[in-house]
Amino acid sequence: MTSLAGPTQTYGAEAKPRMGFFTDTTICIGCKACEVACKEWNLIPEDGLLWTGESYDNTSHLGAETWRHVAFVEQRKPLRLEGETATVETDAAVQPEPLRWLMESDVCKHCTHAGCLDVCPTGALFRTEFGTVVVQEDICNGCGYCVPACPFGVIDKRDLPRSPDDAPLALPIFGKKEDGRVWKCTLCYDRLKGGHEPACAKSCPTDSIQFGELDELRERAEKRLAKLEAEGWNGAQLYGHDQNDGVGGFGAFFLLLDEPEVYGLPPDPVVPTAHLPKLWKQTALAATAMFVGVAAAFIGGRE
């Protein structure tokens, strides 16, 4: 990881142990209590009630109005590599096919090297004493740079509700907008400050969402994975557990039952600023070349 990627601890004596989530998708039952608890605790606006037809997922993705999102994947794959497995009979004449239903509660990854935080020009995005990444609502000016800078597509700009005063031809400085800022999971910074666990973890009835000190969660996850592997679960793998990955490991990592992209997660995310030192070098070279090029155009006189 480069020196340009954000520091994880700048709090000195005030630093707290790094807190995070371990989301064990193997015991998620898709109840969406986390989605609801998150919305209620964080006062997130309604964002449309819509049937997508995509299994039980009518939330579709993380965004400004969704900080926990339960993904549902219906698969013709066995849950376990051997032994008992659910099946579906597509046709009486053929062999029944294996069937499984994967559920995963997705959330902001609170990356060790966070793209959103690195690119934020105002300092609205910052790293808390718990090692989490949070937006300061009173600083964000809605530039939107963090939105395409997140390798996971977590953070987004809130457009709704629009004010009726939001006149199309209003002067930029006076055009009133009710929001226009970016929003994402804060890992319930306010609750953490008060010594409580985040709302989603608190509401999870199966402890699929586990909150705690990251080091401890990592150990717990390794043990859980070893157990699932011994039991022959199909495709069990940790995602975001490796601290040498492109974002330096996640603060909120997962135990999945298939490849990340099946759940709509990037298989090998890299923080954009990992490439920035080289990118700045190219930019400086291009700028210099422009000087030289324009100067060369003056050879040959005025005409």
Added chain:
Amino acid sequence: MTDRKPFQEKRAMQNGRPAGTTDWVGSITERGTHMQDYYGRNIVKEPTWSPEIPVYFFTGGLAGASAVLHGIARLSGNHTLARRSMAIGAVADVLNPMLLIKDLGRPERFLHMLRMFKVTSPMSVGSWILFAQSGSAITASLLEWLDVLKPLKVAGEVVSFVAGPPLATYTGALVANTAIPVWSEARDELPWLFASSAAASAGAAAAVFTPTEAAGPARRTAIAGVVAELGLTQVMERKLGFVGEVYKQGEAGKFNKITKACTIAGAGVLALGGRKSRAAAVAGGALVLAGEMALRWSVFKAGFQSARDPRYTVIPQKQRKEARRGN
């Protein structure tokens, strides 16, 4: 409440397909590995930037490169060209902050851009460059027009000259420093592409507004910029491979074609008739300017198209992962 269209529906419409439908649930990649996705949904988010941004990429480049053209013209004693380039740059520099502020979700907080200086954020670095460059260019231009405070005017010219090339190139770094595949994977080319495009714009604008007997360097700058840009586009598209196919599709593809047609025609007209005929210089310059504006739109739209389709995010990452596993 004027616009209460459900958020997801809006997002899905942006994604080019109505909510709840999938065009495909898997596809065969070039390498023959089966890729799965989540109901065809995008992984990285499309930028939230409005049309002011590609226009700013154009005007910012125009302002930055015009400052260079102006400075070198001044040093070489070509004061006619220097004054015209200075005025072009000043007009662009008046527009630049307005465009950027208009795009903000909270325009009244535009000064928050100058709360800190962050080298990890090209937008932060760029805000300071723009602050210095546009401030000095506008000041110098006003003082020249009023014909007062010559030392301050010269100081302004020097600052705008030095800050010009970074202003023209940082926007390339800005878009490349994202998770959008078609921008991120072109990080070695985009600053160069934006530099060429900016030089072509400044040269073309100066060729339009300067009498032909003083506009030689401007015409040559425009032509060289176009030639460099055409070469760089080829290099970039080849390097991007299948991720770069968005430059042949949809709106990005349309703008890409307009760019090529306008810049080639414009540079041709400038090269053949620009020296003798002012009319040819104006026509050629205008064509190049139109082409450069289209180039910024093509790059801008390509980013959206690239974010929209999860294949561009997943396949290069899977290939990277597989290659690592192989080692």
